[in-house]
Amino acid sequence: MNFEIILEAWPLFAKGVWITLHLTVLALSLGFVIALPAALSLHHKGRFHRVWGAYxxxxxxxxxxxxxxxxYYGLSQFDWVRSSFLWGAPGFLDGTWLGAVWPSLKSAWWCALIAFSLNSGAYQAEILRGGLAVVPEGELEGAKSLGLNPSQVTRLVLLPSALRRALPQYGNEIVFMLHGSVVASVITIQDILGAGRTLNARHYVAYEGFLTSAALYMAITFAVVWVFRLVERRYLRHLNIRTAKPKGAGAPGIAGIGGVAWR
Amino acid sequence: MKRLVLAAALAGFATTAAAADLKICVEGAYPPFSETTASGDIVGFDIDIANALCASMGKSCEMVKTEWDGIIPALIEGKCDAIVASMSITEDRMKVIDFTNKYYQTPAKFISKADAGLVDTPEGLKGKVVGVQRGTIHQDFMEGEFPDVELKLYGTQDEAYLDLQAGRIDAVIADSVAMDDGFLKTENGKGYAFFGKDYSIPKYHGEGAGIGVRKSDGDLKAALNAAIDAIRASGEYKTINDKYFDFDLYGA
Known part of the structure; x- marks a missing residue:
């Protein structure tokens, strides 16, 4: 191991970390935007549930x-793609902010973001659908009996409950997406792995670049896992099995009213 | 039945493990020197040369397809014993591995769209994007001589051609012969052409393509050097040369 060449390349890795995080966070966010309607449609067998299912x-x-x-390589083979707005912003947007951020298939970065978002969207849709499926009927009946209309039930009861139940799997999906983002390095993006490969190629070594990349991915993964542990502790409190008896046994509480004893 | 399958699987391992005398690292994505056919075979000038050298040394050889950017580590770690992959003999590489004498030498050159009107000066390429294969002499050359030109790094030469056709990059720099036969003369290369000078700067481009061996393998290096001379003398080199090219690849 030659630590000197790793230290020398730290600006490359710093940039790589930024690109990887940037790409992963955006892909997960866009993925969620896709997954929400997909999961609801799949759960309720909505009008387009077959389309979402196919996706x-x-x-x-x-x-x-x-x-x-x-x-990246496939779509760029078609002339009609390259001569359309998919390839670059229409001329009248030149010089405007919209022209500058236009999602162009010419750019490797946009291609990666589109692929990652669509991929993560599909996984998140399945995770959410699973969460929706295990929300107990009783919660929904309770919501209805309080007079909530269907959209209120979805917004105030069904989704929050499903999202909480999906939390542990969401942590997984974030880690998977982070690790999946290494794919960006094969389409010329200098993410963490791209930086590692460049280091390897520059010095004709095999371990230095890959091990540095691995250490960086691991550090980010641990940070994500740690944050999720905190989030889960907060939002899944109600699923914890009670260890202490409620204070003042015999006092009028939920348990008392329903006649169900806490165990 | 299960046991039979297992036995067959193990037999499969055994046959590949019944190793050849020498394992040769080749790339398989650098036509016409080294390319992978639809059926998965690796063919090309490098492969023919490697086989001829092995025959001349009286050794059996096995080609090991290896990614370019991992090919030197593969040699050092013993996954193969020699690299026959159009690898230029450069000072940087000589720090980690050893080379035989050259087995061919060709200059580097830029290509672009035929009507692009690009000039190979730092001003002429300003604001343009140039593609190179990662970890090649061409990357070093661009970083050294054109530090302000945006570079895109590709895993293989073929991917750089794809992006040139897609219009994501304006030019590609690589070995002139590889690009002529591997791209310009093919259907995909229509409408593309060389521009600028022939580059053969020893500092970047080395002294031609040699066969990479481990520094500790002095005997193998000597044997390979003798074999290169032998196939040059016997005319076998010329036969292989003429199979792919209509000029002398060996250079001066």
């Missing part, structure tokens, strides 16, 4: 690497 089936059924390759 989830395709993007969970194929590897992220293949999806990224198809979007």
């Amino acid at each position: 989830v089936y395709v993007f969970r059924g194929t590897p992220l690497l293949v999806q990224t390759y198809l979007i």
Whole structure:
């Protein structure tokens, strides 16, 4: 191990960390925006549930690497793609902020973001659907009996409850997406792994670049896991099995009213 | 039945493990020197040369397909014993591995769209994006001579061609012969052409392509050098040369 060359390359890795985090956070956020309607439609067998089902089936059924390759190298093969607004902002947007942030397939960064978002969206849709499916009927009946209309039930009871139940799996999905983002390095993006590969190639070594990348991914993963532990502790409190008896046994509480004894 | 499958699987291992005398690292994504056919075979000038050298040394050889940016580590770690992959003999690489004498030498050159009108000066390429294969002499050359030009790094040369066609990059720099036969003369290369000078700067481009061996393998290096001379003398080199190129690849 040659630590000198690793230290020398730290600006490369710092930039890589920024790109990886940036890409992962945006992909997870956009993925969530896709997953929410998808999961609700799948759960309620909505009008487009077959379309969403096909989307989830395709993007969970194929590897992220293949999806990224198809979007980056595949779509660019078609002349009509390259001569359309998909390839770059229309001329009248030149010089405007919209022209500057236009999601162009010409850019490797946008291709990666699109592929990652679609992929994560499919996984998140499944996670959310699973969360929705295990919300007890009683919670929903209770909500209805309080006079909430269907959209209120969804917004105030069903979704919060499903999201809480999905939390542990969400932590997993974030870690998977973080690790999946290494795919960006094969389409010329200098993410953490890209920085590692460049280091390896520059010095003809095998371990220094990969081990540094691995250490960085591990550090980020641990940070995510730690944050999720805190979040879960807060939002899944109600699922903890009570160890202490409620204070003042015999006092009028929920348990008393329903006649169900806490165990 | 299960046991039979297991036995067959183990037999499969055994046959691949019944190793050749020498394992040769080749790339398989650098036509016409080294390319992978639809059926998965690796063919090309490098492969033919490697086989001819092995035959001349009286050794059996096995080609090991290896990613370019991991090919030197693969040699050092013993995954193969020699690299025959159009690798230029450079000072930087000589720090970690040893090379035989050259087995061919060709200059580097830029390509772009034929009507792009690019000039190979720092001003001429200002604001343009140039693609190179990661970890090649061409990357070093660009970083050294054109530090302000945006570089895109690719795992293989073929991916750089794809992005040149897609218009994501304006030019590619690589070995002139590899690009001529591997791209310009193919269907995909229509409408693209060389521009600028022939580059052959020893500091970047070395002294031609040699066969990489471990520093500790002096005997193998000597044997390979003798074999290169032998196939040059016997005319076998020329036969292989003429199979792929209509000019002398060996250079001066």
